[in-house]
Amino acid sequence: QLQLRESGPGLVKSSETLSLTCSVSGGAISSSTFYWDWIRQPPGKGLEWIASIHSSGTTDYNPSLKSRVTISMDTSKNQFSLKLTSVNAADTAVFYCARQSPLGEVLLWGQGTLVTVSS
Amino acid sequence: SSELTQDPSVSVALGQTVRITCQGDSLRSFYANWYQQKPGQAPVLVIFGKNNRPSGIPDRFSGSISGLTASLTITGAQAEDEADYYCNSRDSGANHLIFGRGTKLTVL
Numbered sequence: 022q023l024q025l026r027e028s029g030p031g032l033v034k035s036s037e038t039l040s041l042t043c044s045v046s047g048g049a050i051s052s053s054t055f056y057w058d059w060i061r062q063p064p065g066k067g068l069e070w071i072a073s074i075h076s077s078g079t080t081d082y083n084p085s086l087k088s089r090v091t092i093s094m095d096t097s098k099n100q101f102s103l104k105l106t107s108v109n110a111a112d113t114a115v116f117y118c119a120r121q122s123p124l125g126e127v128l129l130w131g132q133g134t135l136v137t138v139s140s
Numbered sequence: 141s142s143e144l145t146q147d148p149s150v151s152v153a154l155g156q157t158v159r160i161t162c163q164g165d166s167l168r169s170f171y172a173n174w175y176q177q178k179p180g181q182a183p184v185l186v187i188f189g190k191n192n193r194p195s196g197i198p199d200r201f202s203g204s205i206s207g208l209t210a211s212l213t214i215t216g217a218q219a220e221d222e223a224d225y226y227c228n229s230r231d232s233g234a235n236h237l238i239f240g241r242g243t244k245l246t247v248l
Contacts, residue, residue: 067239
């Protein structure tokens with residue numbers, strides 16, 4: 022059974038770079054037609070898609086975050102990662118890694134990790 | 141990019157039927173998917189595609205679409221259905237994912 026788990030610092034200082042990793046178990050991220058996503062949710066607010074990376078390596082970014090975001094994958098470790106630069110308080114959120122099907126549904130989610138940006 | 145519009149809140153009496161809607165231009169090209177999220181938990185996909193339920197989702201959940209408005213219907217709402225519900229779809233014209241702002245369902 023495929024499982025996803027986020028890892029990374031829970032506290033990041035303002036203006037620094039947020040880095041998170043999603044470890045995937047139960048299946049290879051490179052051997053499928055799925056997209057691997059980062060989605061965030063600020064406290065008390067809704068879901069926001071951040072970025073996707075396809076098993077082929079193709080990437081897509083939310084236009085509102087594109088200038089600050091990089092998504093990448095390491096097939097040897099069966100992981101994919103997120104970097105968000107120049108963070109500020111508005112970036113405080115629960116970050117989820119997830120697997121998206123080609124038609125856009127997200128069936129599999131990690132448990133989420135709260136990242137707080139401190140001043 | 142496109143937007144998906146949802147009502148902020150909806151309420152339903154226990155055992156009654158409730159419809160939660162999601163409107164957007166992207167629904168001209170893509171189906172809406174629906175997620176249930178309870179406090180402190182990750183979202184759970186409850187309806188995807190035309191009207192498909194993942195394994196383990198009760199059949200009281202169903203989906204439909206009329207024009208540019210997708211609906212999630214809960215027939216015979218239960219207390220455990222009280223949650224936030226989000227719709228999403230692909231963004232037409234771009235390989236992006238978009239989410240509605242969510243609807244808080246209260247079961248009275």
